[in-house]
Amino acid sequence: MSALPVWVVDFDGQVELYRSTNPLVGPLVTNITEDIIGSSPVYDERAYVAIIINSNATALLYAALSKGNTSYNPKGAVSVVTLSTRDQVSFSSYITPAIYQFESAVLSKFGSAWVKVVANENFTQLATVPQAVNPGIGFTSLDLRPFRPAIIWRIVSNIVAYFFLSLFYSFVSLAYYVPLSNPSAPGTVPATNANKYGARSFVVYWMLNWVGISALGFLYENIAMVITNVGTGFYALNLAPMIETVVEASRTILFDTHSRIGLDFAILFVWIAVSLAFFPVANFIMRWRIMRFGK
Numbered sequence: 665m666s667a668l669p670v671w672v673v674d675f676d677g678q679v680e681l682y683r684s685t686n687p688l689v690g691p692l693v694t695n696i697t698e699d700i701i702g703s704s705p706v707y708d709e710r711a712y713v714a715i716i717i718n719s720n721a722t723a724l725l726y727a728a729l730s731k732g733n734t735s736y737n738p739k740g741a742v743s744v745v746t747l748s749t750r751d752q753v754s755f756s757s758y759i760t761p762a763i764y765q766f767e768s769a770v771l772s773k774f775g776s777a778w779v780k781v782v783a784n785e786n787f788t789q790l791a792t793v794p795q796a797v798n799p800g801i802g803f804t805s806l807d808l809r810p811f812r813p814a815i816i817w818r819i820v821s822n823i824v825a826y827f828f829l830s831l832f833y834s835f836v837s838l839a840y841y842v843p844l845s846n847p848s849a850p851g852t853v854p855a856t857n858a859n860k861y862g863a864r865s866f867v868v869y870w871m872l873n874w875v876g877i878s879a880l881g882f883l884y885e886n887i888a889m890v891i892t893n894v895g896t897g898f899y900a901l902n903l904a905p906m907i908e909t910v911v912e913a914s915r916t917i918l919f920d921t922h923s924r925i926g927l928d929f930a931i932l933f934v935w936i937a938v939s940l941a942f943f944p945v946a947n948f949i950m951r952w953r954i955m956r957f958g959k
Contacts, residue, residue, distance in 0.1 A: 712746070712747070712754075712755075712759055713744065713745070713746050713759060713763065714743075714744075714745040714746075715742065715743075715744055715745075715766075716742065716743040716744075716745060717741070717742050718740060718741060718742070718743065721740075721741040721742065721801065724736060724740065724741075725741070725796060725800060725801065728793045728796040729782070729785075729787040729790060729793060729796050729797070730787060732792040732793060733793060733796075734792060734793055736793055736795060736796050737795075737802075738795055738796070738799050738800060738801050738802035739802035739803060739804045740802075740804065741801035741802060741803075742770075742801060742802070742803050742804070743803070743804045743805075743806055744763060744767075744803050744804070744805050744806065745806045745807075745808065746759070746763075746805070746806070746807050746808070747807070747808045747809050748807050748809065748810055756951075757954065761954055761955055764955065767803050770801075770803075771799055771801070771802075774799075774800060774801055775798070775799065775800070778797075778800045778801075782797060818943075819882075819940065819943065822878075822881060822882065823878060826874055826877045826878045826881055827874055829877060830870060830873035830874035830876075830877050831870055831874075833873050833877070834866065834869055834870040834873050837869070838866070848860055848861070848862055860916055860917050860923060860925075861917065865917050868917055868925075869914065869917045872910060872913050872914065872917065872925075872928075872929070873910070875929060875932045875933065875936070876906060876907075876909070876910035876913075876932055878932075878936055879906045879932040879933075879935040879936050879939070880906055880907075882935075882936055882939035882940060882943070883906070883935060883939045906931070906932060906935055909928045909931045909932055910928070910932070912924065912928055913925050913928035913929070916928075
């Protein structure tokens, strides 16, 4: 929090209409924020988050218990305004967990303080408005420009990166004069450096590397190997590993060997599909770990 500017705007009890009520919500939220941020000069910089205590937060809370206002909404007390598209990585990794931690601290401290107030005051509508007793206050989150397709953005960015990475990887073969434009030859005729697809061999080789790198990349993106081949009966076990599939298809393209390139591409696409299917689960697990353990 000390490196990310946060503004706390306390309107509680500042408007003339509500000055007759001793402010409780505003000072409590402000004090907890100062405890977390400390003496860091974040207020001199532009904020990533604005925490706004509404001007009538305490007055509405008292009025709800005094007059029995059943429409009272605890979340109307404090607003948390963010702009996640400013830096979606920082928001998901640091700011959002910090906001949750801050909200929990406020609700915990407010709960103990509010119980004492309720016990000392002669409120007549405790049973009518239970939400004003517990939790009493809450937070309304307002993301001005939400970054919704986070997973899609990460997938697309990886695919684009793999596209160019595979191109330069394929150029290495050209740099070492690996033939990628020789004509094909019949299987019964001896041929030196024959290429399966002739002048198009480089493009096919590039696409193979792209799909292969994507299959490996998305798998390692999920951190752990989640598919184990045990007792497969519908195809040979040695066709499953991705690296061997890429090597086999490369031999077909470069040396015009027996072609199973359709099956090779299919296996790689299956790996990509499995990795993408597990991708949201891996993100959820990582988010849970951050929320649970703070790292």
